[in-house]
Amino acid sequence: MSDLPFAQADFARALLGWYQQQGRDLPWRNTRDPYRIWVSEIMLQQTTVATVLGRYDVFVQQFPTLTDLAAASVEQVIDAWAGLGYYSRARNLHAAACLIQTQFDGIFPADPDLLQQLPGIGRSTAGAIVAIAFDLPAPILDANVRRVLCRLFAVLLPPRSAAAEKNLWAWAERLTPQQQVHDHTQAMMDLGAMICLPTKPQCESCPVNSLCLAYNQGLQQDIPLKTAKRSIPTRYQAVMLVQQQGRLQVRRRPVAGFLGGLWEFPTVDLEQVTDADVIVRRLLSQMGLVGDPVLVGTSYHMYSHFKLESLVYLVDLTDNSLIAETQNQWKTRAELELLALHGAHKKVFEQARTGGI
Ligand code: SF4
Numbered sequence: 001m002s003d004l005p006f007a008q009a010d011f012a013r014a015l016l017g018w019y020q021q022q023g024r025d026l027p028w029r030n031t032r033d034p035y036r037i038w039v040s041e042i043m044l045q046q047t048t049v050a051t052v053l054g055r056y057d058v059f060v061q062q063f064p065t066l067t068d069l070a071a072a073s074v075e076q077v078i079d080a081w082a083g084l085g086y087y088s089r090a091r092n093l094h095a096a097a098c099l100i101q102t103q104f105d106g107i108f109p110a111d112p113d114l115l116q117q118l119p120g121i122g123r124s125t126a127g128a129i130v131a132i133a134f135d136l137p138a139p140i141l142d143a144n145v146r147r148v149l150c151r152l153f154a155v156l157l158p159p160r161s162a163a164a165e166k167n168l169w170a171w172a173e174r175l176t177p178q179q180q181v182h183d184h185t186q187a188m189m190d191l192g193a194m195i196c197l198p199t200k201p202q203c204e205s206c207p208v209n210s211l212c213l214a215y216n217q218g219l220q221q222d223i224p225l226k227t228a229k230r231s232i233p234t235r236y237q238a239v240m241l242v243q244q245q246g247r248l249q250v251r252r253r254p255v256a257g258f259l260g261g262l263w264e265f266p267t268v269d270l271e272q273v274t275d276a277d278v279i280v281r282r283l284l285s286q287m288g289l290v291g292d293p294v295l296v297g298t299s300y301h302m303y304s305h306f307k308l309e310s311l312v313y314l315v316d317l318t319d320n321s322l323i324a325e326t327q328n329q330w331k332t333r334a335e336l337e338l339l340a341l342h343g344a345h346k347k348v349f350e351q352a353r354t355g356g357i
Pocket residue numbers: 148151152195196197201202203204206207208209212213214215220
């Protein structure tokens with residue numbers, strides 16, 4: 001294991017002293033309930049604290065216990081996740097709750113190895129749950145802590161490379177104390193979120209600056225090393241905003257598969273954008289609807305492995321009789337605001353609402 005270039009006790013004293021004065025007071029910090037800590041950790045994985053602050057209380061009010069979450073349908077959990085994005089987290093949360101109920105008699109495991117066997121829980125999340133809920137020594141390496149450690153130890157390797165990963169976990173383990181693990185873990189998170197910021201680290205205010213190799217070598221702006229961006233393909237689709245009597249038509253995607261269980265506007269994938277008009281008219285007729293689709297704009301959305309270009313059609317139904325709901329449902333604009341639309345169509349809706357397309 002990689003040795004520390006300073007005494008662990010010096011680091012712990014400086015970090016915890018600062019945390020006791022400056023640590024954040026967040027709603028999920030007022031509990032030791034592993035279920036609620038797990039929910040907060042999953043929410044925070046790819047979402048800002050500001051957004052989670054607006055959603056956490058509502059979610060745990062709807063599902064106050066692990067038993068309540070496991071008893072819900074996956075569709076209910078997805079709908080409750082609206083506004084948080086990255087909905088695979090909601091599906092995994094539900095699946096993991098069901099597994100804890102059946103495999104662990106509803107008792108949250110206090111063992112990082114067991115937790116990592118559950119969907120959506122990686123090594124860092126498992127460590128955070130065990131450290132924060134049970135106060136047991138387990139390291140974490142989330143995005144904030146990864147950046148702190150890269151700078152603290154002046155890592156001149158791509159931060160996600162195998163070599164860096166091995167050393168970072170080893171240092172995270174060495175820095176983790178045997179006691180006050182709960183405070184240490186939250187202090188590391190706060191240091192990354194409040195002081196050791198991605199572009200402008202506040203080194204002058206940093207409690208561990210005397211121990212930090214990057215700071216002492218003037219490298220804090222250069223670390224972590226940037227990784228080259230990959231080029232990714234573009235996919236095309238036509239999206240129909242079918243409206244009747246002030247409402248828009250939406251459908252739920254199948255639970256299994258990409259963006260599973262989320263809502264979307266009627267959509268068709270396109271091989272070529274030049275075919276769009278014909279294909280949209282065909283889809284409309286297959287849906288048994290009569291109207292004249294008008295191309296109103298284009299919306300773009302980035303996924304990790306492709307870019308999505310959506311041609312957006314507005315369709316005012318010319319048949320004034322109220323079209324019955326089949327698999328598709330009619331929603332008012334107010335209902336759409338709260339619906340778990342997937343990210344690309346949330347953007348389409350926002351742009352249409354504000355006149356952006
Ligand atoms: S001294 Fe600066 S670079 Fe080092 S850990 Fe503190 S904030 Fe980060």
